[in-house]
Amino acid sequence: IAGITQAPTSQILAAGRRMTLRCTQDMRHNAMYWYRQDLGLGLRLIHYSNTAGTTGKGEVPDGYSVSRANTDDFPLTLASAVPSQTSVYFCASSDPGQGARNEQFFGPGTRLTVL
Amino acid sequence: QKEVEQDPGPLSVPEGAIVSLNCTYSNSAFQYFMWYRQYSRKGPELLMYTYSSGNKEDGRFTAQVDKSSKYISLFIRDSQPSDSATYLCAMRGSGTYKYIFGTGTRLKVLA
Numbered sequence: 633i634a635g636i637t638q639a640p641t642s643q644i645l646a647a648g649r650r651m652t653l654r655c656t657q658d659m660r661h662n663a664m665y666w667y668r669q670d671l672g673l674g675l676r677l678i679h680y681s682n683t684a685g686t687t688g689k690g691e692v693p694d695g696y697s698v699s700r701a702n703t704d705d706f707p708l709t710l711a712s713a714v715p716s717q718t719s720v721y722f723c724a725s726s727d728p729g730q731g732a733r734n735e736q737f738f739g740p741g742t743r744l745t746v747l
Numbered sequence: 748q749k750e751v752e753q754d755p756g757p758l759s760v761p762e763g764a765i766v767s768l769n770c771t772y773s774n775s776a777f778q779y780f781m782w783y784r785q786y787s788r789k790g791p792e793l794l795m796y797t798y799s800s801g802n803k804e805d806g807r808f809t810a811q812v813d814k815s816s817k818y819i820s821l822f823i824r825d826s827q828p829s830d831s832a833t834y835l836c837a838m839r840g841s842g843t844y845k846y847i848f849g850t851g852t853r854l855k856v857l858a
Binding site: 636663665667672673674675676677680682690722724726728734735736737738739740741 | 753755779781788789790791792793796835839844845846848849850851
């Protein structure tokens, strides 16, 4: 089934630990995104990648890093987790080649708790 | 001030009611508007897409954009319990493919 997968589904992490959230898509979309979703704040863009080999910073990039070695994978790394990074993380992808619509397809999310 | 404002709700309505969900925005450069639906513990899914001003209808759903007032709406007719979800508006300008999302409105349709 085509779509986006994220792993893990949920995680409890001690503060200071390093964590990588995985995201894989099989739609051959060029663009990929990482968001965090918090109550009252909605979806906020952390990092994005317009195509393999390139990345850019979103609205809330501090404390996070990404890489885009190939089209399908876009991992998000927390180098040293802090409690304020407790959130639900969504990966998304889109195909800008479809034109102005640029619909973003979202994964099922990763619930991360940092203690 | 946030670029996109959306009432978080929750909004509770009886089955069969007409629901109106709204977003306001401050950036006059926004031209592309979307409504996403998000069920509990799931990722958002695209519901409606509109370019510039005007109305768009799809079944029980109507999306409306009023660029002069910087105001967009989603109407749901004959609402069903299965419509219970969080609805997020999203919008962008022509110079970027990145969307700005509203905070989402939680809707509960009571059977």
